[in-house]
Amino acid sequence: MMKLTFVLLALLSRFSLLIIQFLANVVLPDHIPDVFNPPQDNDQIIACQSIGSRLTLLFISGLNRWDAIYFKHLMKYGYTYENSLAFFPLFPALSWLMSRTLLYPFQCFMCYDAVLLCSATVVNLIAFAIATVQLYQLTYNVLQHEDLAIRSSLLFCINPASIFMVAPYTESLFACLTFSAMNAIQQKKISERLYDYSTVLLNKIKWCCVNWIPCS
Numbered sequence: 001m002m003k004l005t006f007v008l009l010a011l012l013s014r015f016s017l018l019i020i021q022f023l024a025n026v027v028l029p030d031h032i033p034d035v036f037n038p039p040q041d042n043d044q045i046i047a048c049q050s051i052g053s054r055l056t057l058l059f060i061s062g063l064n065r066w067d068a069i070y071f072k073h074l075m076k077y078g079y080t081y082e083n084s085l086a087f088f089p090l091f092p093a094l095s096w097l098m099s100r101t102l103l104y105p106f107q108c109f110m111c112y113d114a115v116l117l118c119s120a121t122v123v124n125l126i127a128f129a130i131a132t133v134q135l136y137q138l139t140y141n142v143l144q145h146e147d148l149a150i151r152s153s154l155l156f157c158i159n160p161a162s163i164f165m166v167a168p169y170t171e172s173l174f175a176c177l178t179f180s181a182m183n184a185i186q187q188k189k190i191s192e193r194l195y196d197y198s199t200v201l202l203n204k205i206k207w208c209c210v211n212w213i214p215c216s
Contacts (some may be wrong), residue, residue, distance in 0.1 A: 064120065076116060127173045134176065
């Protein structure tokens with residue numbers, strides 16, 4: 001029951017943030033930074049003029065800023081530019097997979113760019129909900145204090161950096177995997193030696209396989 005409560009709390013905080021993001025994107029003028037701006041192909045520009053695409057991008061286009069542009073490019077094309085090598089492949093790979101599976105039917109009424117942005121948002125919603133539950137369990141297991149465990153998860157949901165945990169960034173996924181690993185160690189589900197070995201191995205794979213993401 002407590003897990004469901006924290007899942008609902010996490011999702012409610014994310015949807016509230018999406019609404020705030022939408023209002024801010026409509027009311028406040030955009031800052032135009034001199035950052036990575038990959039070329040757009042003409043077919044996608046035309047496809048994004050559909051009603052479904054325009055409504056979707058109107059609501060969540062505020063998330064497509066700064067490093068999110070890099071991640072969306074990786075989801076769509078893979079590692080085609082040298083400056084994109086600074087971004088690791090797991091998050092864009094999961095978002096690409098989401099766009100090709102659960103959200104694939106969305107391509108019937110919106111452009112692929114809009115579907116990718118939705119996919120990245122859904123991945124972060126799921127990862128953030130899991131991270132919230134794992135943080136509660138980790139805090140409770142370590143401190144044996146119910147009130148502090150609840151407060152830690154609540155503060156996590158309303159932390160000032162929350163926008164980076166719903167936009168196409170890796171923060172939610174990183175928190176999800178980190179809290180889950182720490183919680184597993186605390187509960188003695190895996191040994192610390194095995195965890196250290198797995199972390200080193202995953203780091204090597206992460207660095208060696210940066211070019212495996214499939215193209216659209």
